[in-house]
Amino acid sequence: MTFRSGFACFVGRPNAGKSTLTNALVGQKVAITSGRPQTTRHVIRGIVHRADAQLVLVDTPGLHRPRTLLGERLNDLVKDTLTEVDVVGFCIPADQRVGPGDRFIADQLAELARDRQGTPVVAIVTKADLVPRPRMAEQLVAVSQLGEWADVVPVSAQDGFQVGELTDVLVGHLPEGPALYPEGELTDEPESVMVAELVREAALEGVRDELPHSLAVVVEEIVPREEPARDGTPMLDVRVNLFVERDSQKAIVIGKGGARLRDVGSQARRGIEGLLGARVYLDLHVKVAKDWQRDPKQLGRLGF
Numbered sequence: 001m002t003f004r005s006g007f008a009c010f011v012g013r014p015n016a017g018k019s020t021l022t023n024a025l026v027g028q029k030v031a032i033t034s035g036r037p038q039t040t041r042h043v044i045r046g047i048v049h050r051a052d053a054q055l056v057l058v059d060t061p062g063l064h065r066p067r068t069l070l071g072e073r074l075n076d077l078v079k080d081t082l083t084e085v086d087v088v089g090f091c092i093p094a095d096q097r098v099g100p101g102d103r104f105i106a107d108q109l110a111e112l113a114r115d116r117q118g119t120p121v122v123a124i125v126t127k128a129d130l131v132p133r134p135r136m137a138e139q140l141v142a143v144s145q146l147g148e149w150a151d152v153v154p155v156s157a158q159d160g161f162q163v164g165e166l167t168d169v170l171v172g173h174l175p176e177g178p179a180l181y182p183e184g185e186l187t188d189e190p191e192s193v194m195v196a197e198l199v200r201e202a203a204l205e206g207v208r209d210e211l212p213h214s215l216a217v218v219v220e221e222i223v224p225r226e227e228p229a230r231d232g233t234p235m236l237d238v239r240v241n242l243f244v245e246r247d248s249q250k251a252i253v254i255g256k257g258g259a260r261l262r263d264v265g266s267q268a269r270r271g272i273e274g275l276l277g278a279r280v281y282l283d284l285h286v287k288v289a290k291d292w293q294r295d296p297k298q299l300g301r302l303g304f
């Protein structure tokens with residue numbers, strides 16, 4: 001049997017369903033998702049293990065016309081990633097007409113194909129569960145006309161439709177080679193990054209307008225408590241800073257009498273305890289970092 005291994009990268013505009021699809025293929029949550037655009041801010045690797053292949057999925061931030069320095073940095077990150085993978089999955093949601101945002105990305109992919117020949121691009125029509133069949137048929141035609149694709153695959157990360165088929169197609173484009181990661185490893189994200197992401201996911205829920213873009217989360221420390229919990233499970237102190245750009249946003253994140261922040265904390269804590277396999281005391285602090293999205297110094301400090 002030939003064993004294949006390599007990298008696939010998902011691109012697409014914000015909210016296209018890239019991270020949800022990454023999680024569906026991996027079979028576990030490795031990337032946070034939300035209904036807000038620009039949820040993913042760094043490159044996340046999820047690993048699919050099969051008897052005949054190892055597929056490393058690289059989930060990227062949505063590609064879009066940048067309006068801030070953060071936006072530019074995210075786009076550059078995606079472009080660098082595109083040149084390093086064996087196959088690209090271009091995600092286009094089924095429930096929205098193909099638009100300028102998709103064309104912008106199709107143009108970038110065409111440019112890439114000129115610079116670096118041979119990287120196949122699979123067009124993936126996501127969120128198949130949201131549209132009736134005739135609409136899906138129309139979307140498949142529209143997507144086919146958007147560029148030169150190695151394949152066009154409709155898929156639903158929600159109900160699992162065609163997730164296995166998509167994996168087969170992506171694996172088919174990988175070179176022969178040995179496994180790249182140890183068996184059972186599902187992501188190479190450091191724990192501190194996963195913890196920060198779980199807090200950001202919880203904090204994104206229910207906030208509106210510009211706030212999601214203004215929120216950045218940094219883990220200060222994760223330290224074991226000397227005393228374990230009463231039932232003997234280990235206890236961790238996890239200290240996390242949430243940065244927003246303005247005082248008014250700070251008030252929103254904290255909520256009346258701290259109610260919102262408490263909800264965010266208890267939701268994030270559940271995910272963090274599952275991840276770290278320990279009881280967690282989660283300490284959240286909200287701070288203002290004025291206009292950090294446009295400030296190179298602050299972007300650096302926040303890890304961008």
Ligand SMILES: Nc1nc2c(ncn2[C@@H]2O[C@H](COP(=O)(O)OP(=O)(O)OP(=O)(O)O)[C@@H](O)[C@H]2O)c(=O)[nH]1
Pocket residue numbers: 012013014015016017018019020021032033034035036037038039040041060061062063126127128129130155156157158159
């Ligand atoms: N019904 C349905 N909804 C989906 C599906 N995939 C994703 N979604 C929803 O679409 C929204 C965006 O999903 P994400 O996976 O965060 O999208 P993304 O492309 O990673 O977004 P960015 O990281 O912001 O670029 C979320 O509310 C998901 O629940 C799907 O297959 N079916």
Ligand SMILES: [Mg+2]
Pocket residue numbers: 018019020031032033039040059060061062
């Ligand atoms: Mg994402």
